[in-house]
Amino acid sequence: xxxxxxxxxxxxxxxxxxxxxxxxxxxxxxxxxxxxxxxxxxxxxxxxxxxxxxxxxxxxxxxxxxxxxxxxxxxxxxxxxxxxxxxxxxxxxxxxxxxxxxxxxxxxxxxxxxxxxxxxxxxxxxxxxxxxxxxxxxxxxxxxxxxxxxxxxxxxxxxxxxxxxxxxxxxxxxxxxxxxxxxxxxxxxxxxxxxxxxxxxxxxxxxxxxxxxxxxxxxxxxxxxxxxxxxxxxxxxxxxxx
Numbered sequence: 690x691x692x693x694x695x696x697x698x699x700x701x702x703x704x705x706x707x708x709x710x711x712x713x714x715x716x717x718x719x720x721x722x723x724x725x726x727x728x729x730x731x732x733x734x735x736x737x738x739x740x741x742x743x744x745x746x747x748x749x750x751x752x753x754x755x756x757x758x759x760x761x762x763x764x765x766x767x768x769x770x771x772x773x774x775x776x777x778x779x780x781x782x783x784x785x786x787x788x789x790x791x792x793x794x795x796x797x798x799x800x801x802x803x804x805x806x807x808x809x810x811x812x813x814x815x816x817x818x819x820x821x822x823x824x825x826x827x828x829x830x831x832x833x834x835x836x837x838x839x840x841x842x843x844x845x846x847x848x849x850x851x852x853x854x855x856x857x858x859x860x861x862x863x864x865x866x867x868x869x870x871x872x873x874x875x876x877x878x879x880x881x882x883x884x885x886x887x888x889x890x891x892x893x894x895x896x897x898x899x900x901x902x903x904x905x906x907x908x909x910x911x912x913x914x915x916x917x918x919x920x921x922x923x924x925x926x927x928x929x930x931x
Contacts (some may be wrong), residue, residue, distance in 0.1 A: 693779070707789060707865070711779070715908070716874070716905045716906070717745065717746060717748065718898060719873045720812065720842045720872040720874075721746070721823070721874075722872060723842050724872065727841050727842070730839075731785060733781060733783075737781035740780070740781065741782055748908050750783035750904070751778070751780060751841055751842065752778035753778050753783055753784050754783050754843075754909065755911070756911055756912065759859070760777055760784070761778060761779055765775050767894065769817075769818070770789065770794050770797060771788065771789060771790050771793070771818060772788050772789075772930065778845075782841050783827065783839075784838065784840055785838070785839045786836070786838045786915065786931070787835075787836070787837045787916060787930075788834070788835070788837075788882070788928050789819045789835055789836070789928060791926070791928055792833070794818050794819055794821065794831065795821070798821045799823065800816045811869070818834065819831045819832065827854065828852055828853065828854045832850040834848065835847075835848050835849075836849070836917050836930050837868075837915070843874065844869060845869040845878060845898065845900040846865055846868035846869070847866055847867045847881040849896060850862040851928065853920075853926060857924075858888040858894075858920050859893070859925060860894055860920075861886055861894045861895070861917070864887070864896045864898075867898060873930060874902055874903050874904040874905050874908070875905075876900060876902055876903075877900065877903070878898060878899070881898040882896060882897070882898070884896060884897060887920075888925070889920075893918040893919055894918065897914050897916030898915055900915065914929075914931075915930075916930065917931075
C-alpha cells in the first residue's frame, strides 16, 4: 500500500508498507522541469501531460523509467538531421533516442557546397548534428556526431567520430563527451566505449555507454544503455541507434 503525505518542511513523504522515504520538494521540481523540457519533443496531449506530472509530484517512477516496462508502440522518423526512435508506454510516458542521421546530414552538406561553390577552400561543414570534415568519392568522415537517450525526466548521451566508405566497411573512430541530466536524482555513467571499431559483412561497428539513474529519496532506479551501430548494410552505411 502506498501512502503519500505532504510535510510542511517542503518534502513529500512516501511510505511503502513500513518503509518511509522522503523526496525533497526541490528535487520533485527538478524532475518536473526536466520532464517539461523533454516532453516538448513528443506529441503528448494535455491530459497525458497532467497525468504524468501528477505521478512525478507523488514521487512515482514513470513506466518509461521502469527497467522491465515494455513499450506499447515504437515509431521511427527523421527530424532536424537526426534519426529518432520513439517508444511509448501504457501511461503515456516515452523513451526518445536520437542520433545523427547520416543521409540528412549529407543532404545539408551538399546544399552547403552548392551555396558556397565559389569558395573551393571550404571543405568542412559544421552543424548541430556533426561536422563533415572530409567527403570524397571514396569516403566520408563525420566528427562530433551525437547520440542521446531520454526517459522523460533524465537523459544520457555521448559524441562520436565515424567514417563511411563507398567500397569499404564503416568505422567508428572515437567516442567521447559523455553527458547527462538527471532530474530529481543522480546519474552514473560509464565511459563511452567502442565494442567493435570496424564493421564486417555480417556485423556492424558498435559503441555504447551504460548509465544508471538513481532517484533521490529511494524513489527508484533505472540502469540502461545508449549505443550506436555503423555499417548495418553488409558493412557499409551510416549510423543506427539503440
